[in-house]
Amino acid sequence: EDQVTQSPEALRLQEGESSSLNCSYTVSGLRGLFWYRQDPGKGPEFLFTLYSAGEEKEKERLKATLTKKESFLHITAPKPEDSATYLCAYNTDKLIFGTGTRLQVFP
Amino acid sequence: GAGVSQSPSNKVTEKGKDVELRCDPISGHTALYWYRQSLGQGLEFLIYFQGNSAPDKSGLPSDRFSAERTGGSVSTLTIQRTQQEDSAVYLCASSALAGEWETQYFGPGTRLLVL
Numbered sequence: 069e070d071q072v073t074q075s076p077e078a079l080r081l082q083e084g085e086s087s088s089l090n091c092s093y094t095v096s097g098l099r100g101l102f103w104y105r106q107d108p109g110k111g112p113e114f115l116f117t118l119y120s121a122g123e124e125k126e127k128e129r130l131k132a133t134l135t136k137k138e139s140f141l142h143i144t145a146p147k148p149e150d151s152a153t154y155l156c157a158y159n160t161d162k163l164i165f166g167t168g169t170r171l172q173v174f175p
Numbered sequence: 176g177a178g179v180s181q182s183p184s185n186k187v188t189e190k191g192k193d194v195e196l197r198c199d200p201i202s203g204h205t206a207l208y209w210y211r212q213s214l215g216q217g218l219e220f221l222i223y224f225q226g227n228s229a230p231d232k233s234g235l236p237s238d239r240f241s242a243e244r245t246g247g248s249v250s251t252l253t254i255q256r257t258q259q260e261d262s263a264v265y266l267c268a269s270s271a272l273a274g275e276w277e278t279q280y281f282g283p284g285t286r287l288l289v290l
Contacts, residue, residue: 100276111266111281119276161273162208162231167217
C-alpha cells in the first residue's frame, strides 16, 4: 500500500535556527511529490512540486529536495511567520498526504 | 484570478440531519477533488471528478456520502443522516487536468460540526 510518512511530527525552532523536515514514501513508481503549507483554519497552500530524484526547488527561506525514497524541506534562518503545518503528498491522481510537521518558530 | 471557494465556511448540524457543502473550483479547471481532514489526522481523499468521466468515488467512507458536479463546474458534497464522526474540515481542490503531475489548489474548507 502506498504510504507517506513525515517526521518530526512537531518542531520548535528559535528564529534563525535552520532545520529540515523529512517526508518518506513507499510507493510504486516515482510520480509528483508535493509540498503544501497549512495555516490554522485555512486550506493547504501549494509550495513545490518535485518530479525526479535529484531535483531541487527554492522559495524564499524554503528549499525542497527529492531522492528516490524521500524528500526534505529545508528551512534556512526561519522567521516566526514560517510557523505552520507543512504537508507533503504523493500524487496518484488523488493526493496521498502525510500527517504533516507542525513547525513553530519563536522570536 | 479567483481561487477555489467553498461555502459555508462553518456548519453546525444535529445528528441525523442532512448537509450540503458547496465548492466553486478555479475557472477553467477540469478536475475537482474532495478531501476530509479530521482533528489530529491527515487529509483523506473522498472523491474526484474529471470532465465528463465517471467520478472516482473510491474514498467515500459510506453510502451516506455522495457528490455531484453540475455543468463541469460547481460541486456539492452531500452527507445524509450525519453522525458525530462526520465532524471534520471538508476541503475541495481543483486542478487544470487530472493526473499525477497536476498541481491541486485548495479552498479554505468547510468546518462541519455534528452535535
